[in-house]
Amino acid sequence: MVDEATAVYELHDHKRCIHDAVTRADEVCRDKNVRLTPLRRRVFELVWQHHRPVGAYDLLAELAKEEGRNAAPPTVYRALDFLLEQGLIHRINSLNAYIGCTAPGCNHQGCFLICHRCKTTLEVDSDLLLKSIRTEAGLHDFLPQQAMVEVTGLCPNCRDAA
Numbered sequence: 393m394v395d396e397a398t399a400v401y402e403l404h405d406h407k408r409c410i411h412d413a414v415t416r417a418d419e420v421c422r423d424k425n426v427r428l429t430p431l432r433r434r435v436f437e438l439v440w441q442h443h444r445p446v447g448a449y450d451l452l453a454e455l456a457k458e459e460g461r462n463a464a465p466p467t468v469y470r471a472l473d474f475l476l477e478q479g480l481i482h483r484i485n486s487l488n489a490y491i492g493c494t495a496p497g498c499n500h501q502g503c504f505l506i507c508h509r510c511k512t513t514l515e516v517d518s519d520l521l522l523k524s525i526r527t528e529a530g531l532h533d534f535l536p537q538q539a540m541v542e543v544t545g546l547c548p549n550c551r552d553a554a
């Protein structure tokens with residue numbers, strides 16, 4: 393997992409990332425007894441196209457280019473909702489876009505390092521962070537429900553280029 397995470401910033405065989413992600417998604421869906429229909433799978437692959445969050449309109453545009461797949465917006469939104477529900481993708485609120493989850497099947501909300509220049513987004517282990525959020529909230533008798541963390545900054549590549 394660590395190797396995979398650092399590789400995001402390097403040139404790598406991204407087809408393998410997509411392939412591995414689809415394999416994991418198949419497993420998750422099989423375990424949960426839900427169906428990864430061809431459209432859901434295609435939307436999932438497109439979300440995984442880069443290590444950058446992708447917006448719903450970009451997905452629609454990509455799908456429109458593909459023959460025989462004139463997916464209407466509601467269909468695509470439903471597919472995205474399905475993928476979110478199954479924990480296969482995350483929604484990056486600050487960008488209003490979606491990114492593939494690197495640890496699907498584990499119940500988590502995710503912590504993301506988002507490069508504001510190239511938009512490369514890395515999902516990192518959020519256990520420690522969430523624990524401190526819960527502790528801090530507890531001090532104020534607050535019950536946290538949603539705690540996605542989106543950190544913006546510069547990735548190594550963009551920092552080197554600057």
Ligand SMILES: [Zn+2]
Nearest residue numbers: 404405406409
């Ligand atoms: Zn990759």
Ligand SMILES: [Zn+2]
Nearest residue numbers: 493494495502
């Ligand atoms: Zn995740």
Ligand SMILES: [Zn+2]
Nearest residue numbers: 507510547550
């Ligand atoms: Zn960057």
